[in-house]
Amino acid sequence: MEVNGDTSNGKIKKTLNIAIIGGGLVGSMAALHLGKKGHQIHLYEYREDIRKAQLAKGRSINLSLSARGRVALAEVGLEEELLQHGIPMYGRMLHDLNGNMTFVPYDRNTKQCIYSVGRKKLNEILLNTAEKYTNIHFNFNRKLISARFREGQMEFKDPITNELHKATADLVIGCDGAYSAVRKNMLSTPGFNFSQSYIQHGYLELCIPALDGQFAMPHNYLHIWPRGEFMMIALPNQDKTWTVTLFMPFKKFEDLKSACDLVQFFDENFPDAIPLIGEKRLISDFFSLKPQHLISIKCYPYHISSKVLLLGDAAHAMVPFYGQGMNAGFEDCTILSRILDNPNVQIADVLKSFSECRHQDAHAICDLAMYNYIEMRDLVRTRKFRIRKALDEFLHKLMPLKWIPLYNSVTFTTMPYRKCLENRNWQDKVLTRTFATILTFTGCFVIVYLYNIFFALGNRN
Amino acid sequence: MEVNGDTSNGKIKKTLNIAIIGGGLVGSMAALHLGKKGHQIHLYEYREDIRKAQLAKGRSINLSLSARGRVALAEVGLEEELLQHGIPMYGRMLHDLNGNMTFVPYDRNTKQCIYSVGRKKLNEILLNTAEKYTNIHFNFNRKLISARFREGQMEFKDPITNELHKATADLVIGCDGAYSAVRKNMLSTPGFNFSQSYIQHGYLELCIPALDGQFAMPHNYLHIWPRGEFMMIALPNQDKTWTVTLFMPFKKFEDLKSACDLVQFFDENFPDAIPLIGEKRLISDFFSLKPQHLISIKCYPYHISSKVLLLGDAAHAMVPFYGQGMNAGFEDCTILSRILDNPNVQIADVLKSFSECRHQDAHAICDLAMYNYIEMRDLVRTRKFRIRKALDEFLHKLMPLKWIPLYNSVTFTTMPYRKCLENRNWQDKVLTRTFATILTFTGCFVIVYLYNIFFALGNRN
Numbered sequence: 001m002e003v004n005g006d007t008s009n010g011k012i013k014k015t016l017n018i019a020i021i022g023g024g025l026v027g028s029m030a031a032l033h034l035g036k037k038g039h040q041i042h043l044y045e046y047r048e049d050i051r052k053a054q055l056a057k058g059r060s061i062n063l064s065l066s067a068r069g070r071v072a073l074a075e076v077g078l079e080e081e082l083l084q085h086g087i088p089m090y091g092r093m094l095h096d097l098n099g100n101m102t103f104v105p106y107d108r109n110t111k112q113c114i115y116s117v118g119r120k121k122l123n124e125i126l127l128n129t130a131e132k133y134t135n136i137h138f139n140f141n142r143k144l145i146s147a148r149f150r151e152g153q154m155e156f157k158d159p160i161t162n163e164l165h166k167a168t169a170d171l172v173i174g175c176d177g178a179y180s181a182v183r184k185n186m187l188s189t190p191g192f193n194f195s196q197s198y199i200q201h202g203y204l205e206l207c208i209p210a211l212d213g214q215f216a217m218p219h220n221y222l223h224i225w226p227r228g229e230f231m232m233i234a235l236p237n238q239d240k241t242w243t244v245t246l247f248m249p250f251k252k253f254e255d256l257k258s259a260c261d262l263v264q265f266f267d268e269n270f271p272d273a274i275p276l277i278g279e280k281r282l283i284s285d286f287f288s289l290k291p292q293h294l295i296s297i298k299c300y301p302y303h304i305s306s307k308v309l310l311l312g313d314a315a316h317a318m319v320p321f322y323g324q325g326m327n328a329g330f331e332d333c334t335i336l337s338r339i340l341d342n343p344n345v346q347i348a349d350v351l352k353s354f355s356e357c358r359h360q361d362a363h364a365i366c367d368l369a370m371y372n373y374i375e376m377r378d379l380v381r382t383r384k385f386r387i388r389k390a391l392d393e394f395l396h397k398l399m400p401l402k403w404i405p406l407y408n409s410v411t412f413t414t415m416p417y418r419k420c421l422e423n424r425n426w427q428d429k430v431l432t433r434t435f436a437t438i439l440t441f442t443g444c445f446v447i448v449y450l451y452n453i454f455f456a457l458g459n460r461n
Numbered sequence: 462m463e464v465n466g467d468t469s470n471g472k473i474k475k476t477l478n479i480a481i482i483g484g485g486l487v488g489s490m491a492a493l494h495l496g497k498k499g500h501q502i503h504l505y506e507y508r509e510d511i512r513k514a515q516l517a518k519g520r521s522i523n524l525s526l527s528a529r530g531r532v533a534l535a536e537v538g539l540e541e542e543l544l545q546h547g548i549p550m551y552g553r554m555l556h557d558l559n560g561n562m563t564f565v566p567y568d569r570n571t572k573q574c575i576y577s578v579g580r581k582k583l584n585e586i587l588l589n590t591a592e593k594y595t596n597i598h599f600n601f602n603r604k605l606i607s608a609r610f611r612e613g614q615m616e617f618k619d620p621i622t623n624e625l626h627k628a629t630a631d632l633v634i635g636c637d638g639a640y641s642a643v644r645k646n647m648l649s650t651p652g653f654n655f656s657q658s659y660i661q662h663g664y665l666e667l668c669i670p671a672l673d674g675q676f677a678m679p680h681n682y683l684h685i686w687p688r689g690e691f692m693m694i695a696l697p698n699q700d701k702t703w704t705v706t707l708f709m710p711f712k713k714f715e716d717l718k719s720a721c722d723l724v725q726f727f728d729e730n731f732p733d734a735i736p737l738i739g740e741k742r743l744i745s746d747f748f749s750l751k752p753q754h755l756i757s758i759k760c761y762p763y764h765i766s767s768k769v770l771l772l773g774d775a776a777h778a779m780v781p782f783y784g785q786g787m788n789a790g791f792e793d794c795t796i797l798s799r800i801l802d803n804p805n806v807q808i809a810d811v812l813k814s815f816s817e818c819r820h821q822d823a824h825a826i827c828d829l830a831m832y833n834y835i836e837m838r839d840l841v842r843t844r845k846f847r848i849r850k851a852l853d854e855f856l857h858k859l860m861p862l863k864w865i866p867l868y869n870s871v872t873f874t875t876m877p878y879r880k881c882l883e884n885r886n887w888q889d890k891v892l893t894r895t896f897a898t899i900l901t902f903t904g905c906f907v908i909v910y911l912y913n914i915f916f917a918l919g920n921r922n
Binding site for chain 1: 648649651652653654655656657659754
């Protein structure tokens, strides 16, 4: 079936010639959202077509899909298809040093879940759908090498043939990830604020193979081995394998020089994971890969006049600990799409509105993602965290619309990220004041009680 | 007289082939410091030789030289020469709305001063001195267009002839300012943290001409017209003119659309400046220039292995409100030079030490410069600021080595910037506690006094 984007709904004043740089998840999602509105979309991807390619080893191969991502998928009619390919995860399964597992649900009341989905599968579905639109055009093997965005001019190089290709567009949308070439070009624009920061921890991906054709661990959970300074997690894949990711300080990675060091380290910290991964496979995978860096990116504004816009990781790459990178990128598409629906707005104002309404939310989720690393590797083990979680669950059950715990608001609602953070700060304040009041009353009660005792003793004398 | 850098003092294990990118103030100062040690220095500057060029209108033409800059100059034997070309400024001369002037000295006790120096003159003196070294080689009209620093390979383009030039070096030092091409090349290095942020205010340079061949205002001061949301300053030049800089929000610049708007604005805010600048000149200068952006840059680390290093604005551009941009850049040269003096250290360790010891100080002065904008445009007018200043001066006189006010420690000492900030925080704490104690004692005294009165009244009854 061929589809042609709708140009007749009266909402689009002009059909734009849009270049989307980057054909990954956010790029292809943006192509669908904008293609649906009838614009001419030219998608440029510097790699080959992912549908024909093998994913590079060590690159993150699965992701967690939650509410914001689902909304964006639903708007292009793909939510159901995606969920069929995803594996629901209802909570965290914590592994202690003895291999004992504790289940900590994401939402004990409503039993909501997130989905582990394969990056390649998801990208394929998006591209296959986009391909059905006659107004969406693919250009693979096109690396952006220079651009004059104000004139809408770009030059691409084919990395295989080294041929140069020129192109023009009314609007260029950079969906080219954390190391965005589009953003690099915007860097010298006066007034463009930008920061990139790396954390001192790296990550390395390992694998737990299927066991007799089945999952080797209970599979409807995100498994975590929290160890304070470092941690390991595992997400289930459709083929019954697990993608295991070890996060720890680079210094610690460097200390593991030999197979012996590695096995001893696993033996001390993740003893139950050794038989699951297999000692031989653990050693060969660990030493064939280099730990990768984790970057966090903030910038503002996301646009230049009516000519360029950044979406997804290109605008706000974050560390992966809230599982929101892809979801935030997909939500960018939903939000941009909604602003574009306003019939009386110029494209320059659309981009400005997007920058204004989105950057504070993106900054908030970047900060939250950084914070969640501490929670995942450390706090989930503490009593304080569990008491707070129980309290949050209780209050959430009592007031489901008023008291939404932070993780739930980020993961299971589309509340703006900034509001999620403000909401949490408000909750903290309420709890602190409540406890302070309780303590004061208790104190008063104790004083009165003691006074009465002394008085009684005095009277007896 | 020709000079050849000293290669025989035993401190330098190996003569390095060093490429310095940028022949501005910090670049030529670095060339002198390193050339003095006997290294082969190749200085690449993308503009023509400043000694043969006219300075572009609107670019900052004078700077304030203080202790840190003087130390770096002294080490290459140029302090005295520079001071002869500088104009001492002993404090701030505040202009109120009626044109009345109030003198606020930088240091009432020691009468220390900063010097207004011309950028071009200073650069010329540095280049002329560097030219005398046979091991310092100049390459003007060389724009860095690509680099593979790890291999020490660079490619330059002559902006006039478009010819390409290749070069290699053991070590590349980026002294190419806030928009550094060297830093841009480092941006994709994993682990390189970077931020650039613009303030919402811009600046525009005007001029007060000489009056009958003399300065039109008392000239041993930094003149300030503080107006809260915006401000204007003036620094004296050797030719008896003043460089006047107007700092204000871009929005406010945009509001001044016509000559009439401009004159009315000056009439309301800087009435005494109109006859000094001249109404005609004010209008023509104001509308022939565009307000410029003010950027603040932080990064870390400043180096990659033993191959590249950033100095000056390339590493830590700051807003100009503390007058420390050049001084901090010159201090970089002093510090690098001292670390290099250690005979037993490898170049990779030299660069690492420099990054480690310098980045926190640079971050501190970037933050202080941002803060000083508020002080200059707003606080200098307030009573609280003046009381604090008087108190600081009193305590500084009492304990000259123990109580050094923030501005003095930054401007008149070489105390690491970070320590200056810590020192100020400590002073704030001491003052707050002292006042709290005084208040408590006063409170107690009042209570006892009142109690006695009531008691006395009770007895009388």
